[in-house]
Amino acid sequence: MKSLELLKTAWQSLRVNPRRSFLTMIGIIIGIAAVITIIALGNGVKSKMVATFKTTDSGQQTTEIDFVSDNGKTFGFDKQDLIAIEQNFAGKVVSAKFNNPSTGITSAVQVGNSATEMLNLAIVKEPLAQNLIVAGKNFTTQTFTAAKPQALISKALAKRQYKNISMAIGSPLFIDNVNYVVVGVYEASQQADAQAEDPTTGDVIVPKVVFAANTNSKSQGNAVKLTIAKGQNASKVTKKVVKYLEKNGSAKDKGTYNYFDIGSVLQQISKFMDTLTLFISAIAGISLFIAGIGVMNMMYISVSERTQEIGIRLAIGATPRNILMQFLLEAIMLTVSGGLIGFVLGWFLANGIAVFIPGNIKAVVTLNSFLLAFGVSTAVGVIFGILPARQAANKNLIDILR
Amino acid sequence: MIELKNINKSYIQGPNSYHILHDINLKIEQGEFLAIMGQSGSGKSTLINIIGFLDDQFEGTYYYYDHPIHEYTRAQFSSLRNRNVGFVFQNFKLIQNVSIAENVALPLLYAGEKRAVIKERVAQVLEAVGLKGYETQLPKNLSGGQQQRVSIARAIVTRPKFLIADEPTGALDSETSKEIMALFKRLNKENNTTIIIVTHDPNVGAQADRLVHILDGRLTEDQTHRQSKGG
Structure with a gap:
């Protein structure tokens, strides 16, 4: 029997009982949607991190040190400071330049x-x-x-x-x-x-x-942009530069040097997201497991309800393998449909949630997320569909037709 | 074509063993129209299960065109059934959620035929059983006689060597029964298809060319019937 025909047969059988099929899918939908949502948000945080550490083509990163003067008039950096930074941190800091703001x-x-x-x-x-x-x-x-x-x-x-x-x-x-x-x-x-x-x-x-x-x-400024050499920990180097400036800077007594380590903040968010991903994945895993049991249950019911159909098919020349594939495909079709609906739902959900997350984070749904949803739902279908399908295939034809 | 020698069948249920068939010897030639008559419990269904490659658990030898069926395994039976035998059941046994055309097409699908071939052949057999134009209907919307015609169409769609009909008229009124029997006769004459009908109804049995009786698992040939039919 051709696989297209098998698909058609499976679809027809599922359509007979749309409400039951849909209810069985709900668990899968929720599980997959949860995973896709959290992964999309996690990806968003990571891509935000990449964008923030504007790494140059050669793998260099840039950081910024700001100066806040006590009287509001004194500039924090002069040319000498920049030269001193470049000299003292040779090999770590590629260049130090004024980064004067355009507003404020x-x-x-x-x-x-x-x-x-x-x-x-x-x-x-x-x-x-x-x-x-x-x-x-x-x-x-x-x-x-x-x-x-x-x-x-x-x-x-x-x-x-x-x-x-x-x-x-x-x-x-x-x-x-x-x-x-x-x-x-x-x-x-x-x-x-x-x-x-x-x-x-x-x-x-x-x-x-x-x-x-x-x-x-051009010769003074309140902000310095450092380009950190490739392979260096940008955050550590910048902190050392700040310490150096606090001791030797031209305006060390007239204000404070600040380094806002956006990287470490994002890393914290990222770590938090990783933990959250793990947590949500665990819940989704349980949801998928229970959903899988639901699929199994429905398939067992379906097999026993359709004993006559199985008998007819076997009698007119279906092999037990044909029957196995038919029921397995039904289970897979059910879970994959659930997986795809869950994928779309998760996509929407992630975009909706991203609006409420501070830091202008966008949900990022990748091909990998799609493949994950597809793969996991297929796997659930196979794992929980195989036993009922085998039961269908191994039915005793004589008993059925009696 | 079919040669059964010393077929014995018994099965065990709980502590009891039942001996269903006793030393069955039966030879059926291509193109015969045979009726097997017997009361319920006589073992006639068990016998046709063996003849129709549904049951591989029996003692004795069964040669089908010189193939030793008694040596075949259950897995080999599927394609054997698909290509050689068509079944017609008392209660039609149609799949209720698919159309008439799809029901009839099933054996061809399992045989791996091409779509275009299937479509043409299905139209052909539906016309042969007088159900042209019913392709897209569902089985439940047809009368009993019509459903049995669909079942016959499905049985002959793969051009099997023989048909096994288990009480084909059991669920039909006498008028419809006549029509169905006429259809069987026509198939037997026109296509030279061997037909084996199992029944407890003497009227049905009388219409066959050859009649065998089965009683308590033992087979007896009705010689008078054969003579009266001139065979």
Whole structure:
């Protein structure tokens, strides 16, 4: 008998009792869905880790050390610090560079004729979204190519300084004694998120080319990006650099050096996920086992209900092997259907849960997950279907037809 | 074609041993229309189980076209049944959840035939038993006579050498019984298919070309019947 015919026969038999078939599948669905969900989330955490440790092509990793000054004015690093780091950690640190932020820069700013104040400043490399501009003009590409000393200020700042926000347009603005002209007023974007480095969260926005050329950001900074040599433990090396800076840094008495070890945090999450995966897998394993017993039970009932059918098939020339395959295939079809439904359900579930996990983790469903769902459900079908199928195949034909 | 020599069959149930068949000797030629008559419990079903390659547990020798069936194993019986014998049962024994065409196609599927061949052959035999156009119906929607025709169609679909019909009219009214018997006769004449009918009904037995009686596991040939039929 051809395998296609066997499949068709199995399908027809299962269709006779759809409710029973579905109920039997539920255990498999739950078991597989649970496993797929947890694996998808675990994969998500791992891919997030990989993305965070932006490993370069040569296998190097980068880390960042921040400086928080006590008075808010002093820069934490100068050129000497960088040279010293590169020299003292030769072989471990490939390079040390300033990593000055583009948002949240605190700087002394004088707007129009008012007194100088400390404001939150952002630098940009391209114009803002046009819909954020509420008065005046946006930056243009020319602003950047020609390095025009133009500035945008927030609606809040404009309101504070002028009666009418449009009066701010054309006013002079001084940062580090460099003269900018206010060309527009913007409103903070609705989705403003400090973490996402949205420039509109600050009060003043200036073009990066102009700002960088006129400040000492090239020789000073509050953040240093370290490129760690291949094969080194990035986290350990960075911690040593921090210790070195605390002893020898140019600003060691004026603030603190911080290294936020995102890697170790993610590793902890990953470890937690591994434990959770193990735990959920154990539960899913029990669920699949019980589901398997359910399949076995249903198949035994099916075999005894269909004794006549088995007899007929044997009488007209089916071999015991044909009968065995028919019932085994029914069991497998049942569990694999359950496995595939469970796979899809797990996929949805993982995506749904990922929304509520902090750290912007996405569920990642891979081909391996699919193969796992497929393989496990097939295995359950075979393991728990073989005994009833054998019972069917070994039925005594004479007894049945009597 | 079929030659049974000194067939004995007994089975053990609990502490008791039952001797069902006693020294059965029977020779059946190709193209015969034979009826085996006997009361229930006489051993006639046991006998046709042996003849139809359903039962391999017996003593004595059984040659089928010179094949020593008594030496065959149960596994070899499947293909032997599939290619050589068609069964027609008293209660039709159709698979209820598949269509008429699929029921009839089953023996060919197990024989490993191609789909196109099967379709053509099924249409052919359904027409032969007068059920053209019933292909997609389910067995439960057919009358008893029609179901028995389906069962006959299934039995002849592989062009078997012989048919075994166990009380084929037992569940049918007399009018339908006549039709079914007529169908058997036609198959016997047109295709030269050997037909072995088992019955307790003398009216059915009388229509066969040759009649044997079985009583308490012993076989006796009805010579008068053969003479009256001119054979």
